Amino acid sequence: MAPDFFDRTLLQWSGYVMLLAGFQLTLLFQFGFYFRLFFRKKNPQVNRFRPISVLMNIRNEEERIEKLLLQLLQQDYPEFEVVVVDDFSEDATLTIIGVMARKYPRLKFSSLRQETRFSEKLAMNLALKAATYDWVVFVSPETDTLDAHFLQRLSEQASDSADISLNYLNYSARPGLYNRLCRVERFFAFLSSAAYSSAGLSLFYQQSNVLFNKQLYFEVDGFRGKMNAHFAHLELVFNQFVQKKVEASVTSETRLSENASLGKPEFIDLVRKRILLWRDLGVFKKLLLLMDGLSGIFLVAGFGWLLVTEIQNWMVFTWPVLLVWLLHLFMVKTLLNRLNERKIFLSSLMYVFVSPVIGLYHWARIYIHLQRNKWN
Incomplete structure (x- = not known):
């Protein structure tokens, strides 16, 4: 049987080559980056209080801003403030904030x-300049319920040696296919960001629920040169940081959820945002992420080709895919439990195999769009 197996053409070998390349690359990234998150030492539960400025830029949020501000202003934390910048609201948002500011001295506000x-971006820049304290965190006006100890847990999860503390952020669970798809996409975006950032390569796909020293923003001149990048905001700044210690908190204690109506456009925007942020990265990080994505494409493509051409040898080429799937199952299940995000487990198992294809499709569309506009 051995001579027959090895006596084959280059085309016949192509499926095995793709499968082996995908298998080796996948293991490299799983053990080199993602599994590092399991061995992060949990910070001892000490009373680590640092003054924090909670920042928020809002627009036309009269229906929910009062509830969120009350949850922030009633935090059980010794020293904090809430800074709100209104981005040219056309409803009663600014009036509501003004009334609350008279009652709560911790609330500061301004407007464009x-x-x-x-x-x-101007609103964010204004909020950062207005912040009294060095440590800041942006919170989205879509944020769901906050408990009274959120700031305390946020501070405790960030070690004294960290420059930035990345915490989990996702959408609240609601019925519907695109709600689930968006939550799975954001989960994997956080997973990738946490894994790479913990390995010393700053990679951010979110700006909310990130505790950082505001001086880092001014050190890189903020949004200078990036004002017209409408697909992202502070993520563009965070991804510029080099030699800064980023600590990822893979726990539900500092998790935030956002209550939003989600459909196909929102899902496409999330996928496109990841691609466009990739284009803005340095060459080394861009190459690593490209190889990370290609590993899944090679694995799936090689396995699919062999199912068609080599089905008689299924026992030979099935075990690498099975091993990768089992490692992925363990990783996803463990992290979802830690983040208290159990309702997307089955979707996550499938999404890891289709996300490279979805990403490749939208990358091609973005590339064609940019090329067409280049000549207009």
């Missing part, structure tokens, strides 16, 4: 007087 193409 006109709308511009990059007003959201």
